Amino acid sequence: MKKEYILAILFFSGLWGISESVLGGALYRADVPYGSVPLTIIGFIILTLARVYIPQKGTATLIAACAMLYKFLNAPFFACHLLGIFLMGLCYDLFFNVIRCKNKSLSAAAATYLSYALFALLVTYIFRYGYWTQAGFVKVLGHVGIDGSMAALGCAVLVPLSFRLGEQFKVNFAPSFKLRLQLAQGSIFALTIGLWVFGVMMYFIS
Numbered sequence: 001m002k003k004e005y006i007l008a009i010l011f012f013s014g015l016w017g018i019s020e021s022v023l024g025g026a027l028y029r030a031d032v033p034y035g036s037v038p039l040t041i042i043g044f045i046i047l048t049l050a051r052v053y054i055p056q057k058g059t060a061t062l063i064a065a066c067a068m069l070y071k072f073l074n075a076p077f078f079a080c081h082l083l084g085i086f087l088m089g090l091c092y093d094l095f096f097n098v099i100r101c102k103n104k105s106l107s108a109a110a111a112t113y114l115s116y117a118l119f120a121l122l123v124t125y126i127f128r129y130g131y132w133t134q135a136g137f138v139k140v141l142g143h144v145g146i147d148g149s150m151a152a153l154g155c156a157v158l159v160p161l162s163f164r165l166g167e168q169f170k171v172n173f174a175p176s177f178k179l180r181l182q183l184a185q186g187s188i189f190a191l192t193i194g195l196w197v198f199g200v201m202m203y204f205i206s
Contacts, residue, residue, distance in 0.1 A: 005054055005056075007192060008050065008053055008054045009054070009059070009062055009063055009066060010066065010192050010195075011191065011192040011195075012046050012047070012049065012050040012063050013062075013063045013064075013065075013066030013067040013069075013070060014066075014067075014070060014191075014192055014195030015046050015195070016042070016043055016046045016047075016063065016064075016067040016070070016085075017066070017067040017068075017069070017070025017071050017074070017195075018070065018074070018195060019039065019042050019043070019046075020039060020043075020067065020070075020071045020081070020085065021070065021071050021074035023038070023039065023042070024039050024071075024081070027039070034146070034147050034150060036084065036147055036151065037147055037150045037151045037154065038154075040088065040112060040115075040116075040151040040154075040155065041151060041154040041155055041158060043064075043067075043085065043088050044088065044092065044108060044111070044112065044155045044158075044159055044162075045158055045159065045162045046063075047060045047063060047064075047088075047089065047092045048108075048159050048162040048163055048166065049162055049165070049166045050063055051096060051097075051163075051166075052163065052166030052167055052169075052170055053166070053170065055097070056097075057093065057097045057098065058093060058097070059093070059097070060089045060090075060092040060093040060096070060097065061086070061089040061090050061093045062089075063089055064085050064086050064088060064089020064090065064092075065086065065089070067085050067089075068082045068085050068086055070195075071085065079127075080119075080123050080127075080129055083119060083122065083123065083127075084115070084119050087115045087118050087119050087122075088111075088115045090115075091111040091112075091114045091115040091118070092111050092115075094111065094114070095107040095108075095110050095111040095114075096111070104159055104160040104163060105156040105157070105159065105160055106156070107159075108152070108155040108156050108159035108160070109152040109153070109155060109156040111155070112148060112151050112152040112155045112156075113144065113148050113149075113152050116143060116144045116147060116148035116151065117140075117144050117148070119143075120132070120139070120140040120143045120144055121140060124136070124137075124139065124140055
């Protein structure tokens with residue numbers, strides 16, 4: 001496995017993990033309604049930027065798994081939150097790297113709805129998490145129909161824009177511009193190390 005591939009996985013998973021730990025922690029502590037919506041949109045944007053550079057099948061799921069580890073190190077343990085992250089990566093892989101629908105907005109919306117539906121059904125009927133089982137199918141419908149619809153709309157708009165942004169950035173740092181490419185890689189390496197050192201330190205401090 002190439003060093004650049006490993007660096008990219010750690011970089012994008014670190015970005016996703018810190019957004020889940022910092023922003024997600026703040027949203028859940030404040031009990032903000034529909035807190036999963038901005039987190040889902042951010043997660044899909046990060047996966048989209050990652051796909052521009054590492055489009056291989058399974059990459060989104062691998063990034064999600066590493067983001068789960070990052071959140072585990074930096075936030076109180078909530079299995080349902082980790083499950084949500086994993087399902088996002090899995091569903092993104094399914095629609096963007098397996099099915100490969102040309103309409104990115106449609107793929108983003110479908111991946112979002114599927115991740116919300118799988119999450120709600122699993123925590124309610126398979127893992128039987130108390131908060132969900134007490135509310136039953138009404139909670140499942142609300143999560144998919146309301147939260148999922150808001151997240152799907154945001155992803156349908158921002159995922160295609162993120163593709164364009166990522167492709168434009170990639171062109172600007174094409175290999176022909178060796179100095180700029182080396183500087184960019186060096187900066188990403190330093191930022192990636194900083195993200196994961198911070199994550200590990202927070203695990204031992206908290």
